[in-house]
Amino acid sequence: MSIELTTKFGQIDISNEVIAMIAGGAAIECYGIVGMASKHQIRDGLTDILRRENFTRGVIVRQVEDEVSIDMYIIVSFGTKISEVAHNVQSKVKYTLDKTVGLSVESVNIYVQGVRVTNP
DSSP states (O other), X not given: XXXXXXXXXXXXXXXXXXXXXXXXXXXXXXXXXXXXOOSSHHHHTOOSOBOGGGGGGTEEEEEETTEEEEEEEEEEETTSOHHHHHHHHHHHHHHHXXXXXXXXXXXXXXXXXXEEOOOO
């Protein structure tokens, strides 16, 4: 499945995997994020933090008509305010997708899959 954008130069098809990679990359740059987690941690056998090539397991892109929504599964750092971290991730992902791809995102849903203590 892909998202279709029409410009004055023609039609552009962007796969959901590319959007997931961009959104995941933007999310892990935010303060308070330890990393991305898998949606189905037990089924996938991934209880660890996802690496960059596996972001598609922790980011789900859905398109209903002209509205795009993204579900993100994250692991936050211990001692940070979870609501602020989630809000920062939502803002950063929306901004990055708008500036990089030109895609306006209707909603970014954040699911916190765990809290980890990071070593300084």
